[in-house]
Amino acid sequence: MPSPSEGLLKIRPLSGSDADAQVIAPSLEAMPITPASFAAPTSERLDTQEGAQLLADALRLSLRRGAGPFRSAAHLGVEPRAYQLVPLMVALKQSVARLLIADDVGIGKTIEAGLILREWLDRGTVDSFAVLCPPHLVDQWVTELAEKFDVDAVAVTSARARSLERGLPTSQSLFEAYPFTVVSLDYIKADSRRDDFARACPPLVIVDEAHTCVGGERGKHQRFELLQSLASDPDRHLLLLTATPHSGDVAAYDRLLGLIHADLTGGPEAGDANARERYARRLAQHFVQRRRPDIQDSWEEKRAFARHETKEAPYALSGDFATFQEDVLDYCLEVTERAGADKKTRRLAFWGTLALMRCVGSSPAAAASALTNRLSGTSDATAIEPVVFDAEDGVMDEGDIEPATAIEASEEQTVLSRLIDTAHRLDGRRDEDPKVRALLAELTPLLKQGANPVIFCRFIATAEALGEVLRETYPKFEVAVVTGTLTPDERRERVAALEAHDKRILVATDCLSEGINLQSAFDTVVHYDLSWNPTRHQQREGRVDRFGQQAEIVRSVMMYGENSAIDGAVLNVIIRKAKEIEKATGVNVPMPEDQDSVTSALMQAVLLRNDGSRTQYVFDFDTSAERFEMAWRDTAEGAKASRARYAQGALKPDEVIPEWRRMRALNGGPEEVARFTDRALRRVQAPLERKGDFTLAHLDSLPETMRDQLSVRGLKGTRKISFADDLRPNVTHVGRVHPIVAVLAETLAEGALDPIGAEGNPLGRAGVWRTPDVSQMTTLLLLRLRFQLVTSGRTNRLLLAEEAVGIAFTGISNEATAEGVEALELLEAQASSDIDPAARTRQIENALGRLETYQQAIRKLAVERAATLSDDHLRLTEAAGGGATVKVTPVLPADIIGLYVLLPEAN
Structure with a gap:
């Protein structure tokens, strides 16, 4: 990494963070500092075709720092729908992400916010975050972050804070000790804790159920003061989530929008024509709200939701x-x-x-x-x-x-x-x-x-x-x-x-x-x-x-x-009225908070439903019921007008979906995950058991080290799993970041590179077999390419990334005949017959002798891949309408992880 001064060397593990970086003074070292590299494969540890396939998939699935424009793709345990990329694209065009995401209940606001969070972590934009939410949502957020975004966050609640603080220096806040937190709003809103959190608050904050922070009650007032303090830092990324942004209180709605940008504080009609124009422009830049019909009609996402x-x-x-x-x-x-x-x-x-x-x-x-x-x-x-x-x-x-x-x-x-x-x-x-x-x-x-x-x-x-x-x-x-x-x-x-x-x-x-x-x-x-x-x-x-x-x-x-007098009153005064208002205005708005009017309206309805013997119980309800209904309709009209003031129509996620899918394919999508898991579990003598539309994984049959690693994550016994994202109930979705896949991939990849310390039968890194799919001898190299990504914009950062790719050569030529995913697909060509062990060793030794002649083609592949990635980043920036630019450069030499020789059928 860039050194702080001449004569010093700053280094960081590829899979680590900036906090893991170390500065070395080479002049003080007893041994010379040399670049790290992995030795080339040898003929001493040969493996079968399935071993080669396993190593290629294990390497792809163990990598977490992709070089593509969506850096988060390698960490995701969920396959987002196209419409769920919209908030990410809106955030990408902002130097500091400030968004109010107000999609309908059940559309996926957690996924949308998680995509932004994961992308910001993987870009190095932030290295810590906090999610603030009502107490009953804390555990759900911790689970969602772990399962869908490969982030282990700690829950901070009144019941758990004391144990988290135990052992910390008095000068250190638990928010400094734990970079990833999910915090109960009721715990953090207290004056003493609020000040401590504001002082040590991370650079990215997500607030769920944000509408509960902007009302007039004391509890909401405390929460609003907290958010106002956090929003006052212009460099803090802030994502507010709510399905009911306009809850009937216009002042509260304006306060909510004001947290995102000062231009939105005064409401849409405040100021002169320029101010109103500025309001509309800001709203479009910072506000995302879609109803379910919007998504089903405009985004053709019919299968995203069931028919209700x-x-x-x-x-x-x-x-x-x-x-x-x-x-x-x-x-x-x-x-x-x-x-x-x-x-x-x-x-x-x-x-x-x-x-x-x-x-x-x-x-x-x-x-x-x-x-x-x-x-x-x-x-x-x-x-x-x-x-x-x-x-x-x-x-x-x-x-x-x-x-x-x-x-x-x-x-x-x-x-x-x-x-x-x-x-x-x-x-x-x-x-x-x-x-x-x-x-x-x-x-x-x-x-x-x-x-x-x-x-x-x-x-x-x-x-x-x-x-x-x-x-x-x-x-x-x-x-x-x-x-x-x-x-x-x-x-x-x-x-x-x-x-x-x-x-x-x-x-x-x-x-x-x-x-x-x-x-x-x-x-x-x-x-x-x-x-x-x-x-x-x-x-x-x-x-x-x-x-x-x-x-x-x-x-x-x-x-x-x-x-029932009481059910009839509720139906007529509240339930039916809510449906009428939604049908008339096209928006759903909670009841106004004028509870006296609601009470009077309900009591009046109860009395009117009863016979004349109760007419003696007459009270002066005046026009409270009518006022209540009018206030509700006025609020709905205001919410309808607010929706009409913005539009994300200019955003076209379909322009970048191909890049997203290419990155997912390169890193390993659902098909690669299913293929690898099946092969890997057979390799370690714990095969999957097929059961119709799901599969049984017998985790207790795994080798001891793998079994212990999964056990600490609560995974043991027999589990129903599936690799498709359309699951039946009680079946766990297993994607590339699921612990089962991650443990298998990391263990097999590391065991191949360090067989001495590996458990069981580690994978070999070389192999020879015959296949009818090649007409000449073909040498296939499994490569790990490393890159530096330099971002330029509001802040400049140097990021490290890596990819697993293949490159193939025909005969003794040093010109590549297949590259990338196309080359790796040669590993799937069906092997046809065995080869004498001595002949296999001889073929690998000959291939090792040709490695030096392949270096120019490998360098060319790395340079071209870096240029392609730079173009992909540029395309995403343009599609988002702005944002930081990224230049990708290769780090050479590339690591040769696997070497395989494919021979044509013998005549």
Whole structure:
């Protein structure tokens, strides 16, 4: 690498980072400093054709520093779709990447951000990063980064920070000690931690669910102050991710955009014509938002998403179950009547009534729990409100507990006790419950069709009661219940255990509506309880209906009581209104945060659905319901207008897709990975076992060193795997960076270069065989080419890279007849017959004698390859519309890793 001064030598391992670089003073060394090189292959360790094939693939798949324009290609464990390259291309044209990625739920924002992150690491643009996200998403991010982007990040949460800090010097922040972190927003927003993080903050920050950081509540205010501090550094790369950028609060939306660029702070209509023009231009440069129809129509990505079929499943309450709900409603209306004129008391009465009715409408079990809790004491409005409206602030873990909603009134004791007794009796008659019967009527035909459903309930008691019913009704199915009583780790473990069963049903509260992706094992969502926040319905369905879902059809079923006053109110005031607004404006916008208006609108709807005997319970709702609807429609129109102010139409990823695919082919794509893994496992006596559309990998049969390496990554026993990215449930995708492939490739490649320290039977680096695919003797060299990449732009950097290529010579000519991937394909030409060992040795010795005559052709290949790579980089820069330029130069001499002689059939 460039030396700091004359007389010094700066060196760095090819697979290391700048932190691994060392400076050497050659004059102080006892032995002269000489360039490192690998000895040429010899005739002492010959191998078969399959050994040659294994070494070539192992070398290709073990390399992590590609020289092409997409340097991240060698590290990816996912095959991105064309539309997912758009944010990367937008970022490539910026000297400092500042993006708001606001694609729909399930399109792949994590993949899009991960591509940018991985590319920036591999280009040397950054050497550390932090992901900030709600606490329930921390583990998911750590997993996604490891599996899809070959990045091992540490989770920083309140529970884990202390152990991470243990042993660190008092002057060192854990963010300095750990360069790759995923950080809980709730942990880091505290004033003391926020300052420490701002001081040691890495140069790249990703913020997931960014809309939860810009509202007016105290928690959001703390988060916004943190992001504002980070964004104030003009050199910091900042990626904000959210599916709901415009959540109904115009000021919050402007604050969110202002974090990306100061020109976007004042809104689209602020300032003169020049300012408005500048706003539109900036928005197009920094904002990426696509809805699913945009991708399916414009990008022809029909197969990226399943067809979504929705169904409503109304049921009618009858008998004692209907009477019970009527009795509870009578009780609730009496409570609201006693509230009188005091606004605070009245609001608390309304919210308490609605919260209690939510539980009663959910199930007798939830009703019994809520009514019992009501006897426990009072609760204030701030505790009840989130339960009523499914409030979303990035923390939902405890939101499924039945609320305590009591107002101190001794006269309530008798009626409450009577209602509690009734709820317990009805809970004991679950097989008669009309709601349960309606669910089973929907589930039975779906299960016969092979569906794997997730049933979302609002409260813990409902989920647990329903789990018992389903286990009794469907004894051949594995039924799991996941609620907020479990820790995040326990939830993941329970879901993972369920995936091992072919017949499975998951019952969950909204603690799973974010945080754990379920598309690999489930294809149906049942809304057993209506959510009072339409965004929550989308989040529930988005766990299943998202990128990576392999079912052709995803189904969602929405249940509601057609004669239930409370369900009817929610349907008319919220659910139906949300669909009307989305249909009219083409955008989906969360409800306005004016909860008083929503409460009044719901209470009004409840009263209007009841007969004349309840007309005495009339309250002055004025025009709050109408104001609520108007505010919602105005917000949707504003969001629609904001989408029209920008466009990524000028971006044409198809112009660079060929380069992307060439790099993936050179580094080893899905076919090469499958071929190598099959051959490698046979080589080490642990062959794959074919089972229809998946394969079994018996990891415990591997040699000890490989087995131990995989065991520390949690990989042991027998695993169902597939090399295609269209997976069936319960099957693990194995790509080039999957630990199984990485361990096999690195072990076999290193063993061939250092056979003394290798385990088992290391690969030889030379071989001779006959094949009908050549008409003359052909000498094939497996090369490792090394390059220096010099970037010029805002910053200049020297990067190191390498590629595995082939070069072939016919007869005794020193002119290459095949190069690159074409030359390596000769290794796949079918061998036809054995050759006498002495003859094989003689052929290799003769080829070694010709190596010097091949050096000019090898140098020419390296120079031409560098020029091609420079052109590829330029093409990508032009397609992105700007960015740093890259010049690629070869580092010579090239390493000759393998030497093979292919002979024609004997006459």
